[in-house]
Amino acid sequence: MGLRSAKTVIEVRNYSFKYASSEKEILRDLNLKFHEREITILIGPTGCGKSTLLKSLIGLIPHMYAGSWSGSVMVDGMSIKDCKISDLALKVGYVFQNPENQIFMFSVERDTAFGLENLGMERTQIRDRVDWAMALMGITNLARKPPHELSDGQKQRAAIAGILAMKPRVLILDEPTSLLDPHTALELIRLIQDLRDQLGITVIMVEHRLDLIARVADRLLVMDNGMIVEDGTPREVFAKDNSSLRNIGIPTITRLYQALNSLGPKGDVPLTVDEVADLIRQKQKKKRSVSA
Ligand SMILES: Nc1ncnc2c1ncn2[C@@H]1O[C@H](COP(=O)(O)OP(=O)(O)OP(=O)(O)O)[C@@H](O)[C@H]1O
Ligand SMILES: [Mg+2]
Known part of the structure; x- marks a missing residue:
């Protein structure tokens, strides 16, 4: 069975969005389906709307940002605008581009537990989930460390552990390797691939290091000026002679x-x-x- 016939987990229908302060529409009439177990990479020139799209997939837009929108974003068949952010967090996890925005507790394990504590989960269950997520990310030995003593790669892993502890079905990452050296970046990309293979997670990420990522991506979306201009496997997209590909690093x-x-x-x-x-x-x- 091809991935395209897999179950749809997120669907974007005729979706447009404009921030309250922006003059023009940032996302323009998008129609997209994201499928279970698929690794999708989103690329495109700076300012084209990639992060805005990711924020729309996790409900930060419209819940936290002022603006006007039309169309719909559905997660598991539910419209995002009708879901509470806390309910969405159990389905879709979001790793910020800068992990500093995400980790702020006194220790890595407290940080990993933060989302679960907010949900009011029982303590022993939290302990199990936190130990599981830290082991999966290879940071068990850092459990007691304060986040400010971690390297960038370790911070990135800690941020992902905190999200995985919630056991979301979809993992969304905004430029997760931007702070990492090529070796650590490759390690992180392999880890993301393992998460998909072992847990069946759907992955959607903005990532510019195509030299590293193209081999693990099932699907490549190229965005330009708020629209998707290419959509296919990396091989299909790179075989095209599309002028918008010239601005991005193939x-x-x-x-x-x-x-x-x-x-x-x-x-x-x-x-x-x-x-x-x-x-x-x-x-x-x-x-x-x-x-x-
Ligand atoms: N909170 C905001 N309020 C108003 N305009 C915004 C806001 N956030 C982003 N924008 C504008 O929306 C457009 C798209 O921004 P977005 O962050 O989605 O781009 P991007 O493709 O992620 O770029 P980059 O590759 O630089 O991260 C830009 O013109 C930006 O200035
Ligand atoms: Mg961005």
């Missing part, structure tokens, strides 16, 4: 492929160094057999 390896294409017939768009190496070998073989 993987270096994909660019190399485009250069290779000028030397002979097209193959599948590669997403990794290994795949491009294979492609070069194939082209060499073909060249040899032609000249033999």
Whole structure:
């Protein structure tokens, strides 16, 4: 069964939004479905509306931001505007771009417990959930540490642990690797992939490091000026000659492929160094057999 036939968890219908202080619509007549277990990456130039869309998927818009909107956003078939933010938090978890906005308690474990305490969950159940989430994120050894003593990568993990403790079905992340070095960024991306594989979580994230992320993404959405201009697998999207792709960083390896294409017939768009190496070998073989 292809992912596209999987269950829809979030649906955006004819949705437009304008902040009270903005002159024009920031999101313009969006129609999107997000499916169970799918990892979706949202990219697009700065100011095009990516974070505004994420905020609309978790109910921060319209509940916390003044503005006007039309259309609807449904989570599990329920309209977001009719749900309480606290009820939505159990279904959809949101990790801010800057973890400083999210972690503020005296210790990592208190922080991980914060959302559950707010829900009034029983203490032993909170203990279990907190231990589970910290273990999953590999930060059990940091349980007693104050957040200000953590590295950026550890803060990022602590922020995600606090969200996972709520056991949401959808995890939404806004540029989760922006503070991380390439190695830690890759670790985090692998971890996100594991969460999908092990827990069946749906992931929606804004992420610019396409060199790292393209290989784990099931779907790539390209946004420009409040609209979705491309929607497909990374291979499908990178194979397009869409001018809005020029402003965003398509993987270096994909660019190399485009250069290779000028030397002979097209193959599948590669997403990794290994795949491009294979492609070069194939082209060499073909060249040899032609000249033999
Ligand atoms: N609270 C707000 N009030 C008014 N306008 C806002 C508000 N937040 C964002 N905007 C405007 O909405 C537009 C889209 O902003 P948004 O943060 O969604 O962009 P983005 O695609 O996430 O950009 P970036 O890649 O820089 O994070 C921008 O023009 C921004 O100035
Ligand atoms: Mg943003």
